[in-house]
Amino acid sequence: xxxxxxxxxxxxxxxxxxxxxxxxxxxxxxxFYGYFPYLDRLNLxxxxxxxxxxxxxxxxxxxxxxxxxxxxxxxxxxxxxxPGVFAMAAAVCEAIDKGPAEWKSVELVITPGVTAMLAVAxxxxxxxxxxxxxxxxxxxxxxxxxxxxxxRLAAEAGFVIALYNPISKAxxxxxxxxxxxxxxxxxxxxxxxxxxxxxxxxxxxxxxxxGEADANRADMAxxxxxxxxxxxxxxxxxxxxxxxxxxxxxxxxx
Amino acid sequence: xxxxxxxxxxxxxxxxxxxxxxxxxxxxxxxFYGYFPYLDRLNLxxxxxxxxxxxxxxxxxxxxxxxxxxxxxxxxxxxxxxPGVFAMAAAVCEAIDKGPAEWKSVELVITPGVTAMLAVAxxxxxxxxxxxxxxxxxxxxxxxxxxxxxxRLAAEAGFVIALYNPISKAxxxxxxxxxxxxxxxxxxxxxxxxxxxxxxxxxxxxxxxxGEADANRADMAxxxxxxxxxxxxxxxxxxxxxxxxxxxxxxxxx
Numbered sequence: 001x002x003x004x005x006x007x008x009x010x011x012x013x014x015x016x017x018x019x020x021x022x023x024x025x026x027x028x029x030x031x032f033y034g035y036f037p038y039l040d041r042l043n044l045x046x047x048x049x050x051x052x053x054x055x056x057x058x059x060x061x062x063x064x065x066x067x068x069x070x071x072x073x074x075x076x077x078x079x080x081x082x083p084g085v086f087a088m089a090a091a092v093c094e095a096i097d098k099g100p101a102e103w104k105s106v107e108l109v110i111t112p113g114v115t116a117m118l119a120v121a122x123x124x125x126x127x128x129x130x131x132x133x134x135x136x137x138x139x140x141x142x143x144x145x146x147x148x149x150x151x152r153l154a155a156e157a158g159f160v161i162a163l164y165n166p167i168s169k170a171x172x173x174x175x176x177x178x179x180x181x182x183x184x185x186x187x188x189x190x191x192x193x194x195x196x197x198x199x200x201x202x203x204x205x206x207x208x209x210x211g212e213a214d215a216n217r218a219d220m221a222x223x224x225x226x227x228x229x230x231x232x233x234x235x236x237x238x239x240x241x242x243x244x245x246x247x248x249x250x251x252x253x254x
Numbered sequence: 255x256x257x258x259x260x261x262x263x264x265x266x267x268x269x270x271x272x273x274x275x276x277x278x279x280x281x282x283x284x285x286f287y288g289y290f291p292y293l294d295r296l297n298l299x300x301x302x303x304x305x306x307x308x309x310x311x312x313x314x315x316x317x318x319x320x321x322x323x324x325x326x327x328x329x330x331x332x333x334x335x336x337p338g339v340f341a342m343a344a345a346v347c348e349a350i351d352k353g354p355a356e357w358k359s360v361e362l363v364i365t366p367g368v369t370a371m372l373a374v375a376x377x378x379x380x381x382x383x384x385x386x387x388x389x390x391x392x393x394x395x396x397x398x399x400x401x402x403x404x405x406r407l408a409a410e411a412g413f414v415i416a417l418y419n420p421i422s423k424a425x426x427x428x429x430x431x432x433x434x435x436x437x438x439x440x441x442x443x444x445x446x447x448x449x450x451x452x453x454x455x456x457x458x459x460x461x462x463x464x465g466e467a468d469a470n471r472a473d474m475a476x477x478x479x480x481x482x483x484x485x486x487x488x489x490x491x492x493x494x495x496x497x498x499x500x501x502x503x504x505x506x507x508x
Contacts, residue, residue: 011273012366019368021270058501082368084375086501090383093498097488104490112266112368112376114273114336121338122366129344130395131404133387133413141384142503150385150411157407158400159387234351236358244347247312247340249396 004029005069005106007089009082009113010041013200017119022111026076033065034078034088042078058091066095069106082115086136086164116223117162120195123205125234125242127193127225130249132160137167137174144174148181155185160231160245163224167215175224176215182226186210191233191243193225194218207233207243258283259323259360261343263336263367264295267454271373276365280330287319288332288342296332312345320349323360336369340390340418370477371416374449377459379488379496381447381479384503386414391421391428398428402435409439414485414499417478421469429478430469436480440464445487445497447479448472461487461497 006025011017018041026032026042036052044050053061062077069075079087089110096103121128133154139147154161161182166175179192188211196204196219206217210226218224227243230250234242260279265271272295280286280296290306298304307315316331323329333341343364350357375382387408393401408415415436420429433446442465450458450473460471464480472478481497484504488496 014275016275016278017273017366019265019271019273021268024270082372082376084372084380084382086383089376089380090498090501093379093383093488093496094500096490096496097486097498101491104488105492108493108496110376110379112271112372114366114368115372118336118338118366118369122336122343122364125347125364126338126343128338128388129340129347131387131389133385133408134382135385141501146412146503150413153407153411154387154413157404157411159404159408232351234347234358236350237355238359239362242347242350242362244344244351246348247344247395249400 002105002107003069003072004074005065005092005108006076007083007092007108007110008076009079009087009111010038011114012081012116012119012198013041017114017199019111019113022113025109025111028074029076030074031068032076032078033061038078038080058088059095062088062091062095063099066099066103066106070102082113083110084112085115085134116164116198117225119198120193120205120223120225123195123198124193124207126244127160127227127231128245129247130160130228130230130245131158132162134162134164136164137178138165138171139174151178151181152185155182158228160228161226166218166222166224168220175218179210179213179215183210187229190229191227191231193243194222195225196222207241256359256361257323257326258328259319259346259362260330261337261346261362261364262330263333263341263365264292265368266335266370266373266452267295271368271453273365273367276367279363279365282328283330284328285322286330286332287315292332292334312342313349316342316345316349317353320353320357320360324356336367337364338366339369339388370418370452371479373452374447374459374477374479377449377452378447378461380498381414381481381485382499383501384414384482384484384499385412386416388416388418390418391432392419392425393428405432405435406439409436412482414482415480417480420472420476420478422474429472433464433467433469437464441483444483445481445485447497448476449479450476461495
């Protein structure tokens with residue numbers, strides 16, 4: 001007998017931004033695996049089992065969850081945001097790819113969610129209204145020179161750039177160096193958005209020009225969005241400023 | 255007196271993938287503007303007014319909605335997917351930017367949603383599990399040479415590439431030319447995902463290698479995801495194949 005592995009995304013944190021599809025998967029599952037702050041977002045019943053873990057153990061966690069699902073349990077793997085964006089869906093696929101044959105017959109149900117950059121963008125206007133890219137700044141997962149090469153090519157291409165995992169205690173200098181590199185390619189006036197905990201009670205959204213962007217404004221819960229040369233700021237009376245990237249390309253980056 | 259303009263994303267189409275936050279905004283609004291298939295996704299009450307329009311009139315539509323909101327009406331602008339990704343939030347911001355002063359004092363509430371590439375990715379595995387970009391292939395909005403330059407730089411950077419607006423009756427050749435260009439940069443074995451109507455009854459997801467990718471497989475409702483050289487296919491007994499991009503960069507693209 002084989003069970004089911006649900007891989008769900010809670011969205012940015014507010015229950016109002018979690019889809020009904022994810023809520024249904026959570027209601028159907030028996031055991032829950034994930035980084036503990038994401039599990040804390042769910043209102044689990046007393047009969048549902050919670051196995052919280054630290055942030056760094058994605059592949060181990062996926063293997064344990066697959067073992068349980070292969071044994072017939074309905075298991076739920078929980079990510080914040082969307083499970084497919086720098087989160088658990090890739091770790092689960094990798095575990096299936098490299099694991100024992102029986103993991104390949106586990107029913108896998110992945111439910112998408114609102115990923116951080118979309119939640120941050122919605123709070124400030126439409127910075128992702130034109131072509132954009134998403135880069136994880138963690139050099140635990142790829143060499144730093146690959147990251148800097150991608151940042152440079154993305155800026156040269158005119159993409160708006162969303163940075164995930166911008167900073168942590170173990171990686172304190174990477175975001176500052178990324179800003180430094182981007183200042184050599186992009187105008188100093190390009191808006192940078194620090195979007196922390198979008199949609200949650202402790203939300204904090206700040207905008208500043210790239211020339212003044214200070215990496216200390218970011219923490220682990222921050223998604224940093226760097227505009228393109230086309231990105232504009234709209235000042236409004238009695239309302240917060242808007243930041244948007246026009247749908248039409250006017251050629252400002254040429 | 256000024257009203258409110260809600261700019262909402264319905265998600266990919268299934269009601270189960272629309273957030274409660276968006277459903278609340280829909281319940282609160284009095285008048286609805288948007289491309290008619292997106293309005294069709296909402297169960298509006300008899301007292302709610304529906305102003306459906308064609309696909310091409312984004313800025314006009316935004317201006318009408320802002321005029322009504324400035325007059326005190328609770329207005330809802332409806333996009334499919336996420337309103338901030340190649341959708342109405344940027345058009346609304348642009349209208350506010352260039353419009354009369356009173357539009358700047360309209361309360362603007364943007365609710366994020368599950369955008370197409372996330373919904374497609376969830377149905378097939380985790381192709382967006384590593385760095386990626388999103389490009390609109392519409393050359394109504396930018397010159398074709400800007401698009402080809404971005405495709406080339408994105409492929410050289412090692413991004414997985416999600417293509418929005420890949421094809422239409424008025425733009426029949428662009429996707430084929432994009433594949434041709436990418437075949438000159440990427441290995442022919444790179445998986446290409448044609449994700450049509452993800453999460454809806456008429457969903458159709460197909461995977462083929464870039465070397466055999468046929469633009470005729472796409473239509474207006476398709477999001478095309480082109481893997482990186484790191485993207486892998488996992489065959490499973492009795493289950494559909496998975497496509498994922500590993501979290502760790504192994505250097506296949508070097």
